[in-house]
Amino acid sequence: xxxxxxxxxxxxxxxxxxxxxxxxxxxxxxxxxxxxxxxxxxxxxxxxxxxxxxxxxxxxxxxxxxxxxxxxxxxxxxxxxxxxxxxxxxxxxxxxxxxxxxxxxxxxxxxxxxxxxxxxxxxxxxxxxxxxxxxxxxxxxxxxxxxxxxxxxxxxxxxxxxxxxxxxxxxxxxxxxxxxxxxxxxxxxxxxxxxxxxxxxxxxxxxxxxxxxxxxxxxxxxxxxxxxxxxxxxxxxxxxxxxxxxxxxxxxxxxxxxxxxxxxxxxxxxxxxx
Amino acid sequence: xxxxxxxxxxxxxxxxxxxxxxxxxxxxxxxxxxxxxxxxxxxxxxxxxxxxxxxxxxxxxxxxxxxxxxxxxxxxxxxxxxxxxxxxxxxxxxxxxxxxxxxxxxxxxxxxxxxxxxxxxxxxxxxxxxxxxxxxxxxxxxxxxxxxxxxxxxxxxxxxx
Numbered sequence: 001x002x003x004x005x006x007x008x009x010x011x012x013x014x015x016x017x018x019x020x021x022x023x024x025x026x027x028x029x030x031x032x033x034x035x036x037x038x039x040x041x042x043x044x045x046x047x048x049x050x051x052x053x054x055x056x057x058x059x060x061x062x063x064x065x066x067x068x069x070x071x072x073x074x075x076x077x078x079x080x081x082x083x084x085x086x087x088x089x090x091x092x093x094x095x096x097x098x099x100x101x102x103x104x105x106x107x108x109x110x111x112x113x114x115x116x117x118x119x120x121x122x123x124x125x126x127x128x129x130x131x132x133x134x135x136x137x138x139x140x141x142x143x144x145x146x147x148x149x150x151x152x153x154x155x156x157x158x159x160x161x162x163x164x165x166x167x168x169x170x171x172x173x174x175x176x177x178x179x180x181x182x183x184x185x186x187x188x189x190x191x192x193x194x195x196x197x198x199x200x201x202x203x204x205x206x207x208x209x210x211x212x213x214x215x216x217x218x219x220x221x222x223x224x225x226x227x228x229x230x231x232x233x234x235x236x237x238x239x240x241x242x243x244x245x246x247x248x249x250x251x252x253x254x255x256x257x258x259x260x261x262x263x264x265x266x267x268x269x270x271x272x273x274x
Numbered sequence: 275x276x277x278x279x280x281x282x283x284x285x286x287x288x289x290x291x292x293x294x295x296x297x298x299x300x301x302x303x304x305x306x307x308x309x310x311x312x313x314x315x316x317x318x319x320x321x322x323x324x325x326x327x328x329x330x331x332x333x334x335x336x337x338x339x340x341x342x343x344x345x346x347x348x349x350x351x352x353x354x355x356x357x358x359x360x361x362x363x364x365x366x367x368x369x370x371x372x373x374x375x376x377x378x379x380x381x382x383x384x385x386x387x388x389x390x391x392x393x394x395x396x397x398x399x400x401x402x403x404x405x406x407x408x409x410x411x412x413x414x415x416x417x418x419x420x421x422x423x424x425x426x427x428x429x430x431x432x433x434x435x
Contacts, residue, residue: 002280005299005345035341038302039322051300053346101336101385101407102323186406 003041005031006052011135011162014054018158019137021050030054030160032075032107035098036114045115055107059162069131069165074109078121081108087166089175090124093194096179097121099186109161113153119213122149123177123194123205126215128170133163151212173198174274176267180259182250190251191259195267202271204264209256210243223268230272234264284348288313289357295344303347304328304339307354315355315380319409326408329381330354336388336407355380362434363387366421374412382408386422394429401426 004026008014014030021028026049029037033055040046054060060075063084070086078094082103085091097120098106111121125132130145136159145164148154153161177194181187191208201224207213222236238257245253280300286293288311295310304321307313307330319327321340328339332350358364363386366372373379382405389396389404396404401422410418428434 002298002300004280005282005343033341034343034346035323038341038343042321095403098323099326099407100404101326101329101338102341104335104337105323105341185402 003048004050006050007056008052008054009056009058011057011059011140011160012138014052014057015135015137015158015160017050017052018160021052022158024050026050028052030113032060033077033105033110035102035106036110036116040115054160060109062163065168068168070168070171072108072164072166074107074112074161074163076108078103078106078108078111087124087171089127089170089173089177089194089196090121090166092175092177093120093124093192096177096189096192108164113155113161117211117213118189118192118207119152120179120189120192120194120207122153122213123192123207123215124196125164125166126205126213127175127194127196127203128166130167131165132161133165135160135162151214170196170198174271176270178263178266180263188250191256191263193260193263193267195271197271197274202267204267206260209241209245209260211246212243214243216240223264230265230268233268234261237264282345284344286311286344286347286352287350288352289354290351297344299343299345301344302340303330303337303342303344303352306344306347307339313354313356316384317377317380319378319381324409325378325381326385327378327381329384329408331384331388334388334391336385336404338407353384355384358383358387361387362428363390363421363425366424367418370417370421370424372414372417372421373410374414378408378410378412382410382418386418386425389422390425390429390434394426396426 006017018028028050029048031051031053055075060073062071062073081094082091125145131142133142173196175196179192180190182190189208193206195204205215218240219237223233247253280298282299283296297306307316316330316339317327319325323338323341329336330339331353
């Protein structure tokens with residue numbers, strides 16, 4: 001079954017089209033890079049009858065410093081984010097997503113809103129308490145990421161992710177990001193960790209351990225305990241993970257925890273003294 | 275109920291020529307190139323964005339044509355392997371025997387050509403980063419690397435055509 005393609009140049013045009021197609025039961029999708037939509041459709045996992053291209057909407061293409069924030073449009077390609085590089089942590093996380101040619105097409109918002117569970121581009125936003133802007137019908141809403149992210153972005157039906165605001169104070173904060181794959185430096189991810197130090201505290205967000213990316217304040221709490229050895233902190237940190245650990249062909253749950261243990265060690269090694 | 279044909283007339287700029295096609299709105303660029311325009315250089319591989327065999331250049335930037343709708347491509351100048359016409363990277367692939375079965379070669383060449391145009395001073399790290407977008411099942415990677423480095427050297431000396 002084929003789908004109809006709609007081009008939109010404005011937020012209200014896109015959201016109105018979505019509402020209209022939804023009313024017609026056409027299972028609409030917002031389409032930016034479209035890489036995941038085309039892949040999942042080919043695999044008969046999704047069945048869109050309408051796609052609404054949002055990548056020409058100016059507000060979705062912004063990349064600028066504004067007052068105390070860096071503003072990132074959802075339709076920026078990951079390559080654009082890497083090249084502009086105002087936020088090195090996000091650039092470094094982005095540069096490990098998929099491959100270079102694919103990143104010319106994959107968008108920041110598409111990665112975050114995707115169904116494929118890695119969604120690594122969300123990690124820097126979780127670490128920096130970012131603000132996210134959404135649109136639906138004629139309305140915009142701005143939310144703190146922690147209020148609208150629980151395993152995935154909690155979008156209302158027909159809502160469009162427009163922009164993320166990251167406070168400038170985080171842009172130059174010391175950080176570490178490491179991606180581990182099953183083999184070599186290419187191939188599907190096993191585990192990605194992103195960590196940042198701000199106000200003398202280390203923050204950590206993880207993708208690939210569970211079926212969703214997450215940031216855990218309880219894990220951070222034990223990592224920041226004074227008067228404990230690094231080994232004690234890591235052992236305590238692993239015990240805080242209350243989610244089900246992935247156990248698949250890319251890595252058993254035991255192996256993922258082992259890799260996480262090493263990654264936490266590296267994070268502490270690099271950030272403790274900064 | 276019979277579905278509407280859902281087709282669209284597109285004008286694509288391919289290899290310097292305007293080409294008109296009538297395609298369904300969900301047709302990928304890869305399918306249009308091969309089935310409508312008989313430009314079969316871009317190869318279908320994984321259809322999943324993993325292998326890079328279908329790579330073409332869009333405004334000189336490499337893109338996987340299996341992950342792009344034809345309708346999205348209408349704004350770009352598209353270059354396929356058929357449009358290269360003896361580019362230095364093609365000669366280097368021959369001289370370095372940078373292929374065996376040849377199936378992945380058009381995709382690799384387009385990506386390498388894009389790299390030479392965008393970053394003639396590419397570092398080792400940048401070469402690795404760009405070329406990790408393509409897979410060669412015959413594992414000609416070392417020869418491909420030699421070919422791209424040889425071509426980059428020509429660009430650096432200004433000796434490319």
